[in-house]
Amino acid sequence: MSKSVPLSAFDAVISRAGTDAMKWDKYKNQDVLPFWVADMDFAIAEPIQAALLERMKHPILGYTLPSDGLSDAVRGFLQDEYQWEVEADWLVWLPGVVCGLAASCRAFAQPGEALIVNPPIYHHFFDSHEPHHHIERLPLQCGNDHRWTWNFVTLEERLKAGGVGAIMLCSPHNPSGTVFTRDELNTMMQLANTYDVTVVSDEIHCDLVLNPEARHYPTAAAVPQLHDRTVTLMSASKTWNLAGLNCSYAIIPDPTRREAFKAAVQSTVPPVPPLAYVATEAAYLHGGTWRAAANEYLWANYQYLVERFADVSELHVHPLDATYLAWIDATNLPVDNAAEFFEQHGVGLSDGAQFDHAGFIRLNFACPRETLGKGIDRMLAAIKTLTS
Numbered sequence: 422m423s424k425s426v427p428l429s430a431f432d433a434v435i436s437r438a439g440t441d442a443m444k445w446d447k448y449k450n451q452d453v454l455p456f457w458v459a460d461m462d463f464a465i466a467e468p469i470q471a472a473l474l475e476r477m478k479h480p481i482l483g484y485t486l487p488s489d490g491l492s493d494a495v496r497g498f499l500q501d502e503y504q505w506e507v508e509a510d511w512l513v514w515l516p517g518v519v520c521g522l523a524a525s526c527r528a529f530a531q532p533g534e535a536l537i538v539n540p541p542i543y544h545h546f547f548d549s550h551e552p553h554h555h556i557e558r559l560p561l562q563c564g565n566d567h568r569w570t571w572n573f574v575t576l577e578e579r580l581k582a583g584g585v586g587a588i589m590l591c592s593p594h595n596p597s598g599t600v601f602t603r604d605e606l607n608t609m610m611q612l613a614n615t616y617d618v619t620v621v622s623d624e625i626h627c628d629l630v631l632n633p634e635a636r637h638y639p640t641a642a643a644v645p646q647l648h649d650r651t652v653t654l655m656s657a658s659k660t661w662n663l664a665g666l667n668c669s670y671a672i673i674p675d676p677t678r679r680e681a682f683k684a685a686v687q688s689t690v691p692p693v694p695p696l697a698y699v700a701t702e703a704a705y706l707h708g709g710t711w712r713a714a715a716n717e718y719l720w721a722n723y724q725y726l727v728e729r730f731a732d733v734s735e736l737h738v739h740p741l742d743a744t745y746l747a748w749i750d751a752t753n754l755p756v757d758n759a760a761e762f763f764e765q766h767g768v769g770l771s772d773g774a775q776f777d778h779a780g781f782i783r784l785n786f787a788c789p790r791e792t793l794g795k796g797i798d799r800m801l802a803a804i805k806t807l808t809s
């Protein structure tokens with residue numbers, strides 16, 4: 422049984438100076454607070470740290486296999502969390518989700534075929550393909566309630582025209598924070614089945630459903646009778662703040678697709694580092710308490726962010742059910758580029774253009790509330806300079 426984790430643990434401001442942290446060192450020696458790349462400024466869960474230290478008592482770190490214990494830990498977690506029964510041989514271990522996206526493009530799209538992506542979307546969806554494929558952007562639609570979701574009308578029209586290798590989903594969705602409903606996933610899978618395409622579902626954010634009312638369904642488990650069409654990409658890396666360790670996995674029920682994927686991985690994708698396996702196993706087996714507390718803290722951070730910007734007409738924080746990445750409409754801000762503007766005022770954000778949606782910004786709120794508050798103060802002060 423893991424020890425309880427008080428929410429105040431996430432208030433600790435831990436300097437990342439001297440660790441070459443990509444997030445902070447982008448602005449080394451500058452007075453800019455970083456809210457861009459998706460990692461957390463929180464200490465990892467104590468049982469994960471303990472497992473890593475324990476492993477380091479052995480001094481050899483050679484090529485390593487995923488253990489049966491690791492496979493059981495992942496499968497047990499998926500069963501408990503999503504009632505998804507995954508067989509051990511469906512798992513293919515990878516050192517990252519992005520290389521899984523790239524391998525999927527190689528495996529499931531023939532030369533000349535299209536890969537469908539739904540912007541605004543995590544930028545690696547645009548650049549993981551081979552030169553002989555082409556990316557087709559079918560934008561998400563944003564409803565009156567500001568929830569972003571798939572447009573099945575344009576999707577079906579495009580599928581009907583033929584020549585599509587795979588649909589590349591991001592579920593839950595980065596940067597909009599949408600958790601897709603079971604009905605939406607069902608419609609997606611029925612269309613994929615009718616038009617005979619593979620569905621690649623990047624679910625790296627699935628264990629970060631912050632809204633207690635929302636529920637994530639793995640695409641493959643939402644319509645079990647169609648799971649042979651799916652490739653699911655998952656990792657403990659976002660949820661437990663292990664992004665620098667490089668461990669993720671694909672779940673591929675269909676043996677033919679699995680072999681095609683493995684062939685695409687061979688020679689181009691390095692093996693998973695031993696410490697990464699250790700941390701992943703510890704996260705799934707002993708990280709539940711930490712994760713629950715972290716998600717509660719993150720949800721409170723999101724509410725705080727919404728409140729602080731509630732009366733600010735220049736920025737509209739869109740609703741979010743999952744991820745720690747707020748998607749903010751800055752089109753009312755009278756500047757050419759909102760991300761550049763805020764950076765000049767000491768706040769480092771992601772530019773919506775990176776996700777194919779200029780005019781928006783993305784703010785990573787996985788940090789102590791004090792840091793978030795300072796960033797918001799700077800953004801509000803920056804906006805004031807435009808009106809005063």
Ligand SMILES: Cc1ncc(COP(=O)(O)O)c(C=O)c1O
Nearest residue numbers: 459517518519543595623625669
């Ligand atoms: C949707 C999505 N997929 C993949 C990644 C990166 O995955 P990895 O570091 O495992 O390659 C991210 C990181 O932010 C992400 O948001």
